[in-house]
Amino acid sequence: MKTRSCPAVNITIAALAVFMCVALASPVAVTALKTGRAVPVYRTGDLGRLALVITVEWDASPLPDLLDALFRLGVQATFALGREFVEAEPELTRRIAAEGHGIAALWEGGAEETVSIIESVTGSAPTAVFAEREDAPAAARACAKSGLYTVCATVGLRSGEGTAADIAKRAESAAAGGVIFAAQPTRGLAEALPLIAEKIKNMGLDIVPVHKMLYNNNGSI
Numbered sequence: 001m002k003t004r005s006c007p008a009v010n011i012t013i014a015a016l017a018v019f020m021c022v023a024l025a026s027p028v029a030v031t032a033l034k035t036g037r038a039v040p041v042y043r044t045g046d047l048g049r050l051a052l053v054i055t056v057e058w059d060a061s062p063l064p065d066l067l068d069a070l071f072r073l074g075v076q077a078t079f080a081l082g083r084e085f086v087e088a089e090p091e092l093t094r095r096i097a098a099e100g101h102g103i104a105a106l107w108e109g110g111a112e113e114t115v116s117i118i119e120s121v122t123g124s125a126p127t128a129v130f131a132e133r134e135d136a137p138a139a140a141r142a143c144a145k146s147g148l149y150t151v152c153a154t155v156g157l158r159s160g161e162g163t164a165a166d167i168a169k170r171a172e173s174a175a176a177g178g179v180i181f182a183a184q185p186t187r188g189l190a191e192a193l194p195l196i197a198e199k200i201k202n203m204g205l206d207i208v209p210v211h212k213m214l215y216n217n218n219g220s221i
Contacts, residue, residue: 040140045178054182
């Protein structure tokens with residue numbers, strides 16, 4: 001038995017479709033779609049990968065060893081760089097970018113100037129800002145206006161404390177898909193990286209730059 005469609009229902013559906021198209025094209029809707037950036041990212045839903053963010057404010061002395069270790073392991077991290085470091089170490093900043101690591105701007109009560117300096121040094125502007133947990137809500141509200149995501153650590157590895165084995169143990173105990181580790185650039189972290197990479201690989205997880213966990217394959221969140 002054939003059913004007859006109701007003209008009134010069809011007209012209503014068509015009207016709703018037109019309304020949705022117009023609404024999604026409006027500035028108000030675009031602004032609403034971007035409001036996700038106004039909330040800090042503490043962890044992602046990426047179950048097969050996790051991220052390591054290395055924060056660098058100004059002390060770069062252990063950084064070459066860290067980069068060498070990451071290169072040998074074939075691991076790419078994210079480096080959250082402060083303005084003072086980028087200005088003092090442009091060549092090291094370019095090396096970080098050239099070796100495929102992610103670069104985020106470090107929140108230092110602001111990030112616009114740091115983002116601009118990173119872009120001038122590397123030729124590419126970061127899409128994310130890294131902030132400490134207590135600063136993250138304010139940073140996210142400020143950075144969302146520029147279309148930047150604000151990232152905050154799920155777990156801090158406290159890489160300035162204990163031995164390489166201690167740092168690796170902390171990483172292993174907290175490792176899970178979607179986790180964002182944060183660490184400082186220390187000798188201990190450089191020594192711990194092979195242990196961390198092995199443990200995480202044995203858990204069936206990959207370490208990737210944090211921006212790869214924020215975006216899917218078509219470039220949207």
